[in-house]
Amino acid sequence: MTTTGSPRIPTASAARALRDAMTDQLLTDGKITSPRVEYAFRTVPREQFVPAGTALEAAYDAYQAVVTKTGENGAAISSVSAPFIQARMIEQAALQPGMRVLEVGSGGYNAALLAEVVGPEGRVVTIDIDAEVADRAGTLLDATGYGGRVTVTLADAEQGAPEFAPFDAVIVTVGAWDIAPAWREQLTDDGRLVVPLRMNGITRVIAFRREAGHLVSTSAEVAGFVAMQGAGARHExxxxxxxxxxxxxxxxxxxxxxxxxxxxxxxxxxxxxxxxxxxxxxxxxxxxxxxxxxxxxxxxxxxxxxxxxxxxxxxxxxxxxxxxxxxxxxxxxxxxxxxxxxxxxxxxxxxxxxxxxxxxxxxxxxxxxxxARRGPAPTFAFWPTGSDELDLPDGVVVMEKIHGLVAISWPAAEKRST
Known part of the structure; x- marks a missing residue:
């Protein structure tokens, strides 16, 4: 099993130049759309959160994740996600200064970005089931000056972080097969849940908001993530x-x-x-x-x-x-x-x-x-187990989960069944 090393200090000017170039690319590509997220990406030193020996060019590749831990079989079990999807997920969460955010899956860098976006008045809690990953995140956040603004918690995120709830946003940075009840329950009434949700093997990073007892999507992005561990794990x-x-x-x-x-x-x-x-x-x-x-x-x-x-x-x-x-x-x-x-x-x-x-x-x-190809993009809803009535329009596919049902709507498609 491989793990990461300690922070390193590359040439500051080289890192700054690559950080700005990465941010410029994310702006040009439409991945960053708000000034606060742009500021965060120009400010947080990503090179300090990747494994020692990682080339600066790899650290600041806008479309490349950096693996930070692998298991005995060589598969990645923790990583610093690609900047493009980190930017999109933060934008999907619609964060504002002063908000409280729960991040599921720790790495340090994304939590630091979140801290910059919500500002000193806000609060970020990052939770991970792996003690080595959580300890590393805490060490790196302290070393880069974010330790006082981010709380690192060691726990199975299936239960969320009730001692710090409620949250204005819950951002899940690991691949999830289901939506844990705690993530919904610990959201404020107008909060956002952003989660890479696996649906019959295909993942979409979906931003959900509450609506009449269930969740409805506000946006969706294509991306892949390291699979969730613990009680929420699902083996194919x-x-x-x-x-x-x-x-x-x-x-x-x-x-x-x-x-x-x-x-x-x-x-x-x-x-x-x-x-x-x-x-x-x-x-x-x-x-x-x-x-x-x-x-x-x-x-x-x-x-x-x-x-x-x-x-x-x-x-x-x-x-x-x-x-x-x-x-x-x-x-x-x-x-x-x-x-x-x-x-x-x-x-x-x-x-x-x-x-x-x-x-x-x-x-x-x-x-x-x-x-469907030339019509509106599909939309998603999540109906928790025990929902009294499902109001599902035509063109909907329902996938059963443990904690509820995922409904996928293809607006231009005729009504079909799986």
């Missing part, structure tokens, strides 16, 4: 497969894992089938909402990881979004599109019914293109 189901050469592919299911996984034994040794969709996309254009559409509507949806070249496609590319259909496996592909500068979506599949599995995925690509 994993299904390993091998191809004819013994190379490994793993399917991961947030829900809906196959009841009879042995149907897929030897599936990667079969002849693949490919189906093109006729749906194209220009180079550099995001299609993240297609991933969420799959998570909502594609039966058997899963994430795929594979050893190099197992699922290689010649002139095309494959993406780690797939679906199991009985004895067959399909996954998303893109290939150069004839007659246009972009690429065409499609699906490649293996198994006895590969053609049908690929066609089912392509059907959802076309449905997304018709019904």
């Amino acid at each position: 189901s994993a299904l390993p497969l091998t191809d004819a050469q013994g190379r490994r592919v793993e399917l991961r299911f947030d829900e809906g894992a196959p009841e009879n996984p042995h149907q897929l034994d030897g599936v990667l040794a079969t002849e693949p089938a490919e189906v093109r969709s006729g749906v194209t996309i220009d180079r550099g254009v995001s299609f993240a909402d297609l991933h969420l559409w799959f998570a909502c509507f594609l039966t058997g949806f899963c994430w795929i990881t594979a050893e190099k070249d197992v699922l290689a496609l010649g002139t095309g590319r494959w993406f780690p979004f797939g679906a199991v259909r009985d004895d067959s496996l399909a996954y998303l592909t893109v290939r150069p599109a004839a007659g246009v500068t972009g690429s065409e979506f499609g699906a490649r599949a293996y198994g006895c019914h590969a053609e049908a599995a690929a066609a089912a995925m392509v059907e959802q690509i076309r449905a997304w293109d018709r019904q």
Whole structure:
């Protein structure tokens, strides 16, 4: 297991120049939209919160997280998040001077940013389940002059921080599968909850506000986060497969894992089938909402990881979004599109019914293109367990959690069910 070192002191002028350049980029890209958040990013020395030996250029890469702790298997279990998503989450929280903020997941840097935004009259509480992470955050906050403005608490954040509540904002900086009741209950009536919420394997950083006994979204961002530990942890189901050469592919299911996984034994040794969709996309254009559409509507949806070249496609590319259909496996592909500068979506599949599995995925690509791609962005609501009445409009997908229901609305889509 690896951990971080102590703070270091690089050349102050070099750090300042890179800090300003990073902030300028975040402003240009629309990630920072308010003067107080801009001031915070120009002020807090990010280089003092990353591991010793980290290059300044890496510390101030606007779109790159810096891992601060890994587990025995090498997976990241704590990090300093990428500046772009830290900026967006702080903006999503709509913070003002004098507010009280709870940060779930400690690292130090984000808490210092929050302290600058809420000012000396405000208060930041940061909570973490890992004693090593919490101790490091406290040490770094003290060393950079923020110790008196940030309270570091060692605890399982599933219970929040009742001794410091209520909070004007709760900002969760780890990937959450569910919304803990304490996070809602410890908010003020007009407070904001910002949380990276996992929905059938796809994460959106959602800002929620209260409305008539439930939570409704005010904004959502695309990002990934280190998974939550403790009582709020949720482990995915994993299904390993091998191809004819013994190379490994793993399917991961947030829900809906196959009841009879042995149907897929030897599936990667079969002849693949490919189906093109006729749906194209220009180079550099995001299609993240297609991933969420799959998570909502594609039966058997899963994430795929594979050893190099197992699922290689010649002139095309494959993406780690797939679906199991009985004895067959399909996954998303893109290939150069004839007659246009972009690429065409499609699906490649293996198994006895590969053609049908690929066609089912392509059907959802076309449905997304018709019904949601050019319409309003999806919105989200959270209805706590025990809610008396669910007022759900058409075009809504409901995902059950332990503490409530997540409702995903596709405003331009017809009413469907998962």
